[in-house]
Amino acid sequence: MALATISSVTLNQFALDFEGNLFRILQSIEIAKGQGSRFRCGPELEICGYSCEDHFYESDTRTHSWEVLATLLVHPTCQDILIDVGMPVMHHGVSYNCRIIFLNGKILLIRPKLILCDDGNYRESRWFTGWAKGRHLEDHFLPDIITRVTSQKTVPFGDALLQLEDTCIGFEICEELWNPESSHISQTLAGAEIIVNGSGSHTEIRKAFYAVEMIKSASAKCGCLYVFSNLRGCDGERVYMNGCSTIALNGDVLLLGEQYSLLDVEVLTAGVFLDEIRNYKNTIRSRTLLASRVESYPLVVVEWSLSYPTDKADMHTLPLEPPPQFCPPEEEIARGPALWLWDYVRRSPASGFFLPLSGGVDSSSVAIIVYSMCWMIVQHLEAHAADANDQVLKDVRKVVKDGSYFPKDARELCGHLLTTCYMGSVNSSEETKSRADSLANAIGSNHSEINISKVCEAFVTETARSLSKATPTFDGTRAENLALQNVQARSRMVFAYLMAQLGPWGKGKDGFLLVLGTANVDEAIRGYFTKYDCSAADLNPIGGISKTDLKRFIVHAGIKFGFPQVKGIVLAPPTAELKPLESNQTDEEDMGMSYEELSTYGKLRKPQACGPFSMFSRLLALWRDRHAPDEIARKVKHFYTSYAANRHKMSVLTPACHMESYGPEDHRYDLRPILYPVDFTWQFRKIDEYLKKLTAGL
Template sequence: MNLHLAAVALNQTPLDWPGNEARVRAALDEARAGGASLVCLPELCLTGYGCEDAFFAPATWQRAWRMLEDLLPATRGMVVAIGLPVFHQRALFNGCAVAADGELLGIAAKKNLAGDGIHYEPRWFKRWPDGVRDELRLDDGRSVPIGDLLFEVGGVKIGFEICEDAWVADRPGAKLAARGADVILNPSASHFAFGKAGIRRRFVTEGSRAFGAAYVYSNLLGNEAGRIIYDGQLLVAQNGHLVAESPRFGFADHRVLAVTVDLDAGRLAMARSANHRPQLPATADAGLVRGDFDWPEVAAAFHVALPCDTGDEGQCEEFTHAVTLGLFDYVRKSRSNGFVVSLSGGADSAAAACLVRLMFDAARAELGDGFGGKITAGDFAEVLLTAYQSTENSGPVTRNAARVLAEALGATHRELDVAAIHKAYVGMIGEAYGEELNWEEHDIPLQNIQARVRSPGIWMLANLRNALLLSTSNRSEAAVGYATMDGDTSGGLAPLSGIDKHFLREWLRWLETTGPVIGGERRTVPALAAVNVQQPTAELRPGEQGQTDEGDLMPYEVLDFIEGAAIRDRKSPREVLGLLKVAFGDRPEATLLQWTKRFFTLWSRNQWKRERYAPGFHLDDENLDPKTWCRWPILSGGFREELEQL
C-alpha cells in the first residue's frame, strides 16, 4: 500500500490566535493540493510552543480547543495530527489531536517531557504514563480517547513519538512497533543548536529501521517567541533510509514536505526480523482507536535511499542563517521599524551590523522586494541606522572602520561627538565627590562613564525611528562581566550573547573572504578588513595606555576554554587549573593561576549583570542566559575558599 504523506513546518507566534490558525489552514491547503492524505503538524502549533506561564491560564487551552474545533472541517479528505495543550483530570498535557475526514478521533499525549537546558515543560505539563488510556469529556457531553494511543485509520496504524519521546533511551516507538504501527509521527518543537540537524537525522532514520515504520518528523520554523530559533527541518524516513528532507531555515510562514511511502515495505521488514515480538492478541489492545477512512490510491513509487540535500553546513554558515532568521522574525513580531547599532568600529558592533545586512539580503532573496508584506522597507538605509560615538579617547582607526563598514553595508550612518557630555559628567561628579578624578585612582568609573554617555543618544535615535536597538555584548564578555551596564549593554535584543568572542572573530574573517550562500551565491563583506586587522579594545582609556580586551582579561581562547570547563562541565577551580596546564602548557604556571583566579572571581561577581542583559538567541548548549540555560546565585561565596587553596 502506498501512502502520500506530508510533514509541515510552521512559523507560529505564542497566543496569536488568528495568525496561527491562518497559517495552519494555509499549510493544510498546500498539503491537500499536493495530494497528501496524512499530514503531521508541529508540537503545540495551535498555541505556540513558547507560551511560558500563559499555559497556566484556562483561557489558553480553552481557546486552543475552540481553534481545533474550527479547524476540523479543514481536515476533510485527510488525516491530520495537530499539536495543542489539553486539560484533563485537573492537569495539563502536551497532546496531539488526530482528525480524520473532519472528525476528531482522539488525543495522543506526550510521555517524556523536555526539562533540561532551555526547556521547562514539566513546569506546565504532566507526563502521560505508559500504557494508560482514558476518556476526555467534551463540553457537549461526548468523549474522545486520550493517552497512550495507537490509531488504526482505514487499516493503517499510526503512532506517535512527540518530540522528546524520540530523544530518550526507552523510546515509545519500540512498543508501537510491537503493536503494528505502520507510520510513526513525530510532531516536534526542536530548537536550533549547532550540529543538531545530524542528530535528528540519525534518530529518525534509525527509528524507521528499528520500528519497521515510515517515520515522519515535523518541526517549528523561525523565531517563535524571542530567544529560541527553530530551523524548520522536516524529515521522512523508511527502512533505515532517509527518503526526503526539507531545506532548513527560511522566511516563509510554512513549509510542506510531501513524499510517497510504501507501507508494505515496512510490514515486510518486520516480518523478516527474527527479533520482532508482536503484541498478541492485537484485537485486545485497549489503546487502539479505530476510525474509518478511505485512503486514496497512490501510484507505486521506487523506494530506495533517495539522494537528499542534507543541508549540512559549517558552523559559520549555520550561525549566519540562524541569527538572520531570528532577527527577521524578532523585528517583525515586535513591530519595530528596523534596527539601530552603536557602531564602534570594533568586532562586536560590526558583526551585529553585518548580520542585519545579511538578514535583509536573505529575506529579499526568498520573499522578493516586498518581503511578502512581512516588513516594510524600500532600501537597506531604512532598515539599519548606525552611529559612531566618539570621546576624547576614540581614535581615527575605529572611526574610519565604522564609516567604511556602514557605507559598504548601505546603512544610514551618523557620527556623534559625545566628548563634551563625557567631560561635563566627569567635572560635575568630581566636584560633587570633592576631588579631581584621575586614571590612577578612578580607572573603572572613568571608563564606565564613557560607555554610559553613549547610551541616551543611541536610545533616542532608536526611539525616533521606532527601531530595535541591538546591544553588542558577546558570551565571553558576559562570563566575566566585561561590559558596562546601561552603556554598551543598552538595547532590546542581544544577538551575539550566545556566541563567544573567539568564534565571533573567526566568523568575521570568514565573512570578509568567504561568506554565506544567499540567493545561490556567496556574499562577502570585504570592508570588514578594517575591523579584522584590529586588536579588540574597549577604547575607554587614554590611547597611550594601549588598552586591549585581552590585556584587561586574558586571551579570549583561554577565557572561552575556562568558561567551558567551569560552567558547562562544572569543574572546580583546581580542576580547571589542571586542565589549563595541559591545554596551555607553554604559558607560565603563575599566569595560568592568575587567569583561573580572575575568571572565577569575575564570574561570581557579575551574575547580576547577566540577569540584566537584553534577550539573546540560544545557539548551542553553553548559553549563559540565566532565564533559559545557566542559573547561578546572584550572591555567593565567590569560590573564595577554593581559590585561596590553589
C-alpha cells in the first residue's frame, strides 16, 4: 500500500518582514523534509504577511514577494519536496490572494482565492478580487525575476487540481472552507483525495473548536485527507492568529497544532495510506452517485509522488486519542492576549511595559496577563534550555537589552518587563492601594506610587482663574462634577507616558516602555471612560474582553499562579474612585446598568445586529422572568442614549486584542458613525407603541 506524507505548517509571520518571513518559511521546509514529508503546505499570504492591508496596493509588496519566491525556488532546502506558499499576485491587472505551488525550481500552478472574507475584522475585497472563473485555467506571464530562475515564461493560473503520480490534490484558501459552497466539495467529487488549505484565522474566546469541527466534517462527508495550515501571532494587527493547524482523515483528527504557543515555526507531518481515503469514499454510496455526475476539473499533471514504499509503514499516523481538547475561556485569556503583547514588544524597540495599577479587576487583569506572558516564556526557555539559538531567548535578551540574561523564574522576568504604578489621589482608598501593592509584589513588577492630587489641584485652580470663576466643587453643577473627575483621569494618562519614557532612564538604562490600557470591552461600548484618560495607551490587552470574562479569568489565574490577592480584587465593587470617598462611588451605579447587562447589550448590538426596537423585542423574551416590559424598555433606551452620546470615544480606542464577538473598535471591527441622534425619536416611539399594546394585552 502507498503511504503518502504531507506537512501542515504554522508560522508566526509579520507584515512586510520579508527577511524574517523568508527565514521562517525555509526553516519550516527544512523541518518538514527532516520529518520525511513529500509536500509542505503553509499559511495564507505567508511571504508578505497577512496584515499588510493597504500596503497590498503597493507594487513594492508584490515585487518583494516575487523576490522572496525567486529565492525559495533556487534554494537547496526547497529541492525534492512539493511546496505550497501564499502571496499576492497581479494577473491581467487584477490583484489576487494566491497559492504558489512549485517543485524543484518550477512553478506548477498559481491558484487564486475564490471566496474572500469581508466580515468582522476582515476586508479582503478592499485589496483583492475573488477568482470568478471556476474550473478554469489560463496562462499567467511571469515577471523576469522568476523567468530567469525557472526558464518559464508562463504558468497555469486559476482553479485546478494537481494530479500527481499517486494521488490528486485540491486547494482551498481560508474562507472557502467556511463558505456554504465550499470548494472541497466539488474538488473531492471530481477526484481530489487531499485538500490543502492555507489560512489566516484569528482567535475568539470559545471558538477554537469550530474550525477543527469544520475540517473534521469536510473530511468525513467528502472522504479525504484535509490539511489545514494556519498563521500564529499578531502579525501587526488587532487580532491574534491562533495556530491550531490540523490534519484530518475521513472525520478523524490525526494531528493538531498548539492553540497558543511561543514557537514561530511548527510543523505537523502525517503519513497516510491512500487506500484509506479510497475505500472510505467508496462506502459513501450517495457520494459516489454525485461523483459519477460531476463536471470534470482541469488538471495540472505532475511527475511526483507523495508516497513511500511499504517499508516506511512506521510513518503511518493514527487518529488522536483522546480527541483534541481546547483551552477553557479563562485560559484563552491567560494566553492569547499575553502572546499578542509578546509579539508586539519583541518586534518593537521598547524595553517592556508600563501599567497604571489601580487595584481593580481591569488593571489587575492586565498585570496578570503580563505575568502569564512571562510564565509562558520561562516555561518555554526551560523546555529549550539546550538550544542556544532559541528565538525566544534571543528576543528576551533583545527586549531587556542584556545579551547574557536568562530569567530565573516568571516573577524575576516580570520585574524586568513590567513597571507598575499606583496613581492615588485624595479620593483614593487605602484598600485599593493595598490591593495594588500586594498584587505588584506577587507578580514581581517594578512598582512605585505617585500622588496626582497637587497636579490636579493646580490644573483646576489655574483654569478657574482663567475663567474668572470660583473653584468648582463636586457638589456644584454636573459640569463641575464631571470636570473634577476627568482631570484626575487625564492627569494619570500624562503621568503614565512620562513614567514610560523616563522609567528606564531613572534606572540608568536606555529605551522606553509601552503604556498598557485597562478599559474592558463593556465599558468601551457604554462609553464609561474619560476620553484620553489612563485608558488611552499604546496597547490594551483586555479591550476586547468582557468584564464577566475578566472576573472569571482573574479567579482562574489566582488559582493557577498562586495569587490569593485576587479574591479581594474580585469581591470589591468596581469603582473609579474619582469622587470623594464618602460618596461611595461605584461603576455600575454611575453607568446605570450592570456589567452583565452590558455584555448582553453588546452581543445583541453587534453579532446579532439589533437596533433599539429589535433589542427591546429580544430582551422581552430573554428577561421575561427578570424585568417587567416597561423596565426593559427603560433599560434599552438608557443603553442606546448612553451609547450614542459616547460613540465619539470609540474612534480613539487604544488598539486592543480582539477576543470577543462584540467589540466596538471602529477602526476595523465595528464600522459605524461616530455621531448619532442621541434621542432616537423614531425608534423609541416604536418601543413605546409596542409597550402600550403589550400593556393592553393585544
